[in-house]
Amino acid sequence: MSTIEIEYCVPCGFLDRALTVEEAICRQFADQLDRISLVMGDHGVFIVRVDDEVVFDKADDPLDVDDIVRRVRPYVVGR
Template sequence: MVTIEIEYCVPCGFLDRASDIQHALLRQFGDRLDRVALVTGDHGVLTVAVDGEIVWDKSEDGYDVDAITRRVRESI
C-alpha cells in the first residue's frame, strides 16, 4: 500500500487546492492507498509526495489536478 502526503501553504490559502488533489487521488486510487494526508506548510509550498518522494511541486509544474493524478499513477 502507498502513502501520499500533500503539503500546502496555510498562509497562501492553498487548502482548497490541496483538498481538490486529495479528493481526486482518493477517487482514482483509494483502494491502493494507505492514506492521503494533508500536511500544513508555509513559504508558498504545494507538493505531492508518494512514499516520501516528491512527484509534483507547484514551484516547478503548473497546477493541473489531472497531471498530478498521472504523476501519482506513474509512482504507484
C-alpha cells in the first residue's frame, strides 16, 4: 500500500487543482492506498509524491491530470 502527498501553493489558488488530482487518483487507486493527503505550500509549488518519491513537479512539467495518474500507477499497482 502506498502513501500519496499532493503539495500545492495556497497563495496561488492551486487548491482546486490539488482536489482534482486527488479525486482522479482516488478513483483509480483508492483500494491500493494507505493515505492520500493535501499539503499546503507556497512559492508556486505543485508536487505529487508517492512514498516520498516525486512523480510530478509543476516546475518541470505542465499540469495534466491524466499524465499524473499514469505516473502514479507504477508506484501503487502490484505493490
